[in-house]
Amino acid sequence: MEQGTNIIELKHITKTYKDGFSAVSDFNLEVKKGEFVTFLGPSGCGKTTTLRMIAGFDLPTEGEILLNGEPITALPPNERPINTVFQRYALFPHMNIYENIAFGLRQKKTPKSIIVKKVKKVLELVDLEGFEKRSIDTLSGGQQQRVAIARAVVNEPQILLLDEPLGALDLKMRKEMQLELKEMHKELGITFIYVTHDQEEALTMSDKIVVMAEGKMQQIGTPEDIYNEPANAFVADFIGDSNIFNGIMTGKLKARFCGGEFVCVDDVETGTHITAVVRPEDVVLTSPEKGKIRGIVTSVIFKGMHYEITVESGKNEIVAQSVNCAIVGEHVGVNVEPDNIHIMIAEDHTNIFAAEINKNNELAYNGTVLNVPLTNIIKGSREEDGVLFDASGSEIDLKKIRIKISIRPQDIEMTDEQEDGLVKGYISNLIYKGDHYSYVIHTDLEQDFVVDDEYLWNMDDQVGLLMPVEKMIFTVKK
Amino acid sequence: MHKFMFSRKNLGIPYGLFLAVFVMAPLLVLIYFAFTNGQGEFTLLNLTGFFSDPNTLGTLCYSFGIAAVTTAVCLLLAYPAAYILATSRLKAKSVIVLLFIMPMWINFSLRITALKEILTWAEGSLAYHPFLNTVLGMSYDFLPFMILPIYTTISKMDEALLEAARDLGAGGLQAFLKVTLPLSLPGIISGVSMVFLPAMTNYVVLDMLYNSTYIMGSLIGSYFASYNWHGGSMIALILLGIVCLFTLMTRGIEEENTRGGMLL
Structure with missing residues (x-):
């Protein structure tokens, strides 16, 4: 396969729904012929929406999609030389395997003798020789998956789109299919665009990974690049x-x-x-x-x-x-x-630190009780006789949960009265930011806090940090 | 002493009794009357009589015709309505579905009386188009039974299947013919059996619309009214046979459909 020419280009693609929700915003991508590209991100990050716009099921509100340099933005799905393997396979239940696979070729008015040959060949490719006459509901999940792949591949599309195709399979089957798909990609030379939320899957299979979050591309690069040089904290946290x-x-x-x-x-x-x-x-x-x-x-x-x-x-x-x-x-x-x-x-200087839970089931930090009941923090929980129960009524083991507190630099105040602060420390660094100073306070607990203040303090000043509880955001980690 | 044990089996007793008294016993009585004469002797005369009497055969054909036309009219009206309702993203969807079902809540004879007034006003007299009036009356009466099952099957259909068809190169019409229509077949079948079978025997509509032609239901009624219990029973039994045959047929189609045979 000739490498180097762009088979598909997405230019400034934006998809905004009527209610104002923006699923994808200003998305730019170039995919080279024969590449295996993966869209990776948590659910709701816009990866499936992007895929659906390439397939033609959704129209972008803004931007352009080019296939081999020709705009196809508004072309209906049946006129695009692109085929999809759907998340839940979407096999036609009223047709047998042969008819399912032959569907696309029949639409193109391919002569029957050729269809028979092609179906046979593609069934060999997915290791389902002789399954032509079987009906869909006699197949296991893995076999249905193979039929779905065969049904798409038999049309010899220029691009194969795969929307979380392995999501419904068990771990062992998934690992097997990952390798098989990779093999298939090599053998067929078709461009693959793959959508997944599984970072390991993306790292194993792809030539190029596009990490997405909240409708925006966070990073694009080879699996090694993404893993070794994450562009921001989101990518670092998401990958590995x-x-x-x-x-x-x-x-x-x-x-x-x-x-x-x-x-x-x-x-x-x-x-x-x-x-x-x-x-x-x-x-x-x-x-x-x-x-x-x-x-x-x-x-x-x-x-x-x-x-x-x-x-x-x-x-x-x-x-x-x-x-x-x-x-x-x-x-x-x-x-x-x-x-x-x-x-x-760092663009975001939010301070994140861990809280403690004391013997009385109260939230505390550095020995000071924070005036926030645990039942407010853990959604749907209630307390009875000093024991916490979750929404489903089972007891919460407070030893197993961790509560993180985040607070923004501008919400922390410094005071000379060190003992008044939630924690004390000294100013280890300061920078002037135009309209305020940004300080780093190294605390007695060996943590660094970032604090914004419009007044000038001196390096090594001993200060206490006042943190109002109402400005804290609590997250529960199990 | 044998103690009464409460088990799951015992729960079936009332149901079993009900079946025996209200289903099996009447059926046996029906069969007994159908194959006996006034003296209580076994005879096949009722059976041969039915098939040699041009009047009864004519009634059978007429009933069949009315039922078939009614079913066809209902299907033609119901399918597009159900399809549009099921596939549209209208917010008022459930209200529209309700509008179709609502007539079912109004007393049936009231509805037909209202229709009678409209038809009399439009046609001058009901006597001019008895067949048309009957078909209109029955279609009006049975339409919701056709819409509901079709609507349910189409709205339960996985949207991804249509997308898959489009993805594989089918245009809108092809996708409908190759995917939506075959997959809504179970709904069509249950709609057809819910309309066709009652339409064959429902003579109340005919009566109320002053259609003097007999259909199967009215024929049985007239036999019993003239104390010919044996002839009436035989006709009822034959009708039962037709219904059974029809049910078996539709079930056969459905099974074949789920097994993956191509129907279209």
Whole structure:
């Protein structure tokens, strides 16, 4: 297959529904002939809508779709040389397998002798030789999936669209089909556009991944690019497991996050607020004296190929993957190679930190009770005799849930009366932002808080942080 | 002592009794009368009599004709209505469906009386077009029974199937003929059997519209009115046979349809 020419181009595609909801906004994409492109994102990110616009089921409100340089934006689906494998297969239940697969060829008035040959060949391709006469409902999910693929592929489309085709299959079957689809892509040389919310599937199969969120493209690149160099915190969080820390550049190739100063390879201006991403497999656990930061192992989970070890350092949590086991309660040191720290310039400086739940089922931070009942935070829950029950009436194990607090920099106030603050610390950095100063306060709990203030404070000032409870946003993590 | 045990089986007793008293017993009585004469002796005369009497055969054909035409009219009216209702994205959809069903809540004789007045006004006298009037009356009466099952099957249909057809190169009409129509067949079949069978025997509409022609229902009525229980029973039995045959036929089509045979 000749590589290099664009088979399909999406230019400034926007889809807005009548109620004002924007499913896709200003989406631009070029797909080269023969590529395997995957749209990856959580549900509701606009990936299926984009696919449907390429197929012709939905019309974009703005923008243009070009196929081989020709505009096809308004062409009905039956006039596009594009075929789709639907999420729930959409096989015709009143036709047998042969008739299902022959449907497209019959529409094109292909002679019967050729149809018979093509159906036979495509059934061989999907490993269902001799299944012509079988009816749809005698097939397993995996077999129906193969028929759906065969029905689309037999038309020799220029582009094959696959809308979460493996979503309904069990794990083992899914893994098998992933490899088979990849093989099929190589064999047929057709351009594949694949939609999935499964990051592993996307990483395994694609030549190119388009990560989407809230109708916008977050990043486009090869699986390696996306995994190693995520463009923002969303991509880092969505692709693989990540440790994500807020931090600040403290010098040339030096970044401070997670209570330690690390050498990194990304050259970002000193004083910039950053988000640092470290993959769990890149976290190196050593003895406490050798580590850049120290912590205590809080959980060890065996995952087959490795152990997943959670280390608590101050108020930060670091997840590590290691082939060596660790013991809960053990003191360890944590190191990360400069190469393995991925630095992104932070646009959003929201402070995120963990809250505690005390013995009386009250939310607390740094020993201070926050005046918010847990029943307000956990949706649908109620308290009876000191025990919390969820919406379905079963008891909530408070040891198993974690509550994160997020608060914006402008909602935190600094005070000289250190003891009045929820937490105290010193100003470790400040930058003038035009109409206000942005401060970094390093707290006694080894955490960095970003605080916006219009007045000038001095470096190393000892301050207390006042955080109004009503400005806090709580998220529950199980 | 044998204690009465409450089991699931016992729950079936009232139902069994009901079946025995109200279904099996009348059927046996019907069969007994159909194959006996006034003296209680076995005879096939009732059967041969029915098929050798041109009047009764004529009535059978007339009934069949009325039922067939009524069913066809209902289908032609109901399918587009049901299709449009099921596929439109109208917010007032349920209200419109309700409008079609609402006449069913009004007393049937009242409806036919109203129709009678309209027809008399339009045609001058009901006597001019007895067949047409009967078909109109029955279609009006049975239309909701045709719309509802078709509407249900079409609205339950997976929209992705139509998209798949379009995706595979079928235009709007082709997609309808190859996918929507065959898949709405179960709805059509149940609609047809809910209209055709009652239309064959419902003589109230005829009566009320002053159609003096007999159909099967009125024929049985007249036999019983003149105390010919044996002849009447035989006609009822024959009608029952036709109904059974029809039901078996439609079930056959349905089964073949679900098995994946091509119908169109």
